[in-house]
Amino acid sequence: MSELMQALHWRYATKKMNPAKIVPQDKIEHILEAVRLTASSSGLQQYELLLVTNPALRAQIQAVAWNQAQVTECSHLLVFAAWDNYTAERINAMFDLVNAERGLINAGWEAYRQQLLNTYPQRDAETNYQHAARQAYIGVGTALIAAAEQHVDCTPMEGFDPAKVDEILGLGERHLRSVVILPLGYRADEGDWLVDLKKVRRPRAQFVTELA
Secondary structure (H helix, E strand, C coil): CCHHHHHHHHCCECCCECCCCCCCHHHHHHHHHHHHCCCCHHHCCCEEEEEECCHHHHHHHHHCCCCCCHHHHCCEEEEEEEECCCCHHHHHHHHHHHHHHHCCCCHHHHHHHHHHHCCHHHCCHHHHHHHHHHHHHHHHHHHHHHHHHCCCEECCECCCCHHHHHHHHCCHHHCEEEEEEEEEECECCCCCCCCCCCCCCCCHHHHCCCCC
């Protein structure tokens, strides 16, 4: 079995973390960089990451996240926050960044810019947010794999009040909306009912359909 497969078998949605064990900064940076490098529609990176270590902020988030203990027991809390809408400014900023980094202007790339500018900003904000949120989920998947590779435990959570988390973190002022929160840390030595249970997934025959 490859190291990646071993890591994916090892990982699980950790229910109880050891607050005394802190994830080293180099492992946190590895996970953050993996998410930064992940795929996104049109390369726009339609979401941002907030890395929350402040105990008071995490306590406030826990209170609106069904009091899930991992929010405060974890070493670091990631919040995936998607754009609340597509704007010409956001689209142009990314296209301009690509041009600056590559040191050239490609006619096909510029035509694609205009195609997006003529499409996305004209749609309603909720449609655009939902699209941006789906991009954030790609990043969540990457974070899960990167954390497993580093043997860092994590638990992806949708069980929270997004509007209240947005208020706590001031996301509205930044035109962002919270999508998923991801506690990162290390499993506790005892007290986690899930830790020793067998990982169960549907067999390949029920999950993969081959169309030759």
